[in-house]
Amino acid sequence: MKIFSCTSLLLLIVTLFSSVVVADSKQILVQSTTSTANSGFYKYLLPMFETQTGIKVNVVAVGTGQAIRNARNCDADVLLVHAKAAEDAFVADGFGVERFDLMYNDFVIIGPAGDPANVSKQSDIHNALKNISTVNALFASRGDNSGTHKKEQSLWHAININTEAVKPSWYRSTGSGMGATINTAIGLGAYTLTDRATWISFKNKDDFKIQFQGDPKLFNQYGVTLVNPEKCPSVSQHSAQQFIDWLLSKKTQQSIAAFAVDGEQLFYPNAK
Numbered sequence: 001m002k003i004f005s006c007t008s009l010l011l012l013i014v015t016l017f018s019s020v021v022v023a024d025s026k027q028i029l030v031q032s033t034t035s036t037a038n039s040g041f042y043k044y045l046l047p048m049f050e051t052q053t054g055i056k057v058n059v060v061a062v063g064t065g066q067a068i069r070n071a072r073n074c075d076a077d078v079l080l081v082h083a084k085a086a087e088d089a090f091v092a093d094g095f096g097v098e099r100f101d102l103m104y105n106d107f108v109i110i111g112p113a114g115d116p117a118n119v120s121k122q123s124d125i126h127n128a129l130k131n132i133s134t135v136n137a138l139f140a141s142r143g144d145n146s147g148t149h150k151k152e153q154s155l156w157h158a159i160n161i162n163t164e165a166v167k168p169s170w171y172r173s174t175g176s177g178m179g180a181t182i183n184t185a186i187g188l189g190a191y192t193l194t195d196r197a198t199w200i201s202f203k204n205k206d207d208f209k210i211q212f213q214g215d216p217k218l219f220n221q222y223g224v225t226l227v228n229p230e231k232c233p234s235v236s237q238h239s240a241q242q243f244i245d246w247l248l249s250k251k252t253q254q255s256i257a258a259f260a261v262d263g264e265q266l267f268y269p270n271a272k
Contacts, residue, residue, distance in 0.1 A: 029058050100225070103256050108193070140188060201266070
């Protein structure tokens with residue numbers, strides 16, 4: 001039987017205690033999307049949580065694809081993004097414990113006031129996109145594997161247009177976040193797909209406006225997931241779960257519903 005000296009035993013206890021402290025630290029890291037950050041959502045909501053709990057929430061705001069990759073690399077305690085299929089795969093692969101619906105809004109097509117592709121006159125998003133491609137009107141894509149980019153690609157694929165393989169001259173991929181892509185679209189006089197919250201919060205609109213909206217196919221669901229501590233032992237499980245429970249609570253859902261910019265509600269809570 002192995003015998004520990006007093007010093008060795010003390011060091012072992014300190015090491016184990018330190019591990020517990022790290023695992024249940026009073027701060028968490030959330031990998032999230034640019035839309036929740038750019039809209040001012042976190043600046044509005046997080047101080048409420050931090051005041052109530054003393055837990056500091058650090059947010060990394062990137063495209064959904066990058067956020068999920070970061071979480072798979074264990075660089076997160078919580079994942080809050082908007083690409084349900086990819087989120088479900090994250091859980092199915094053992095990286096997430098359970099995914100919950102949190103809130104939703106929708107995507108819209110913005111474009112120049114002149115609306116050269118007559119997008120605003122179309123009855124559904126598929127016809128709107130067909131018009132853009134038919135008249136070779138410029139379209140700016142994020143091209144960054146974000147939730148918005150994934151949605152945009154699914155819409156093109158639905159009308160049998162493969163913009164990734166064909167690379168039509170009217171299609172411009174920015175490889176950037178939503179704000180930068182909107183700026184590019186405005187500079188080019190191009191259409192683009194954006195989440196409504198980012199557009200409402202965007203300051204440099206120039207003569208651009210929403211040219212198409214309201215199709216149910218543009219529904220935009222956000223979800224929240226605890227990163228699995230069995231895959232990622234560094235996860236601050238207790239604090240992260242406390243944050244998720246708080247987001248899903250009735251009171252916080254009411255606070256989410258109350259968040260508005262210039263009188264317009266940005267997100268609609270739908271936690272079950």
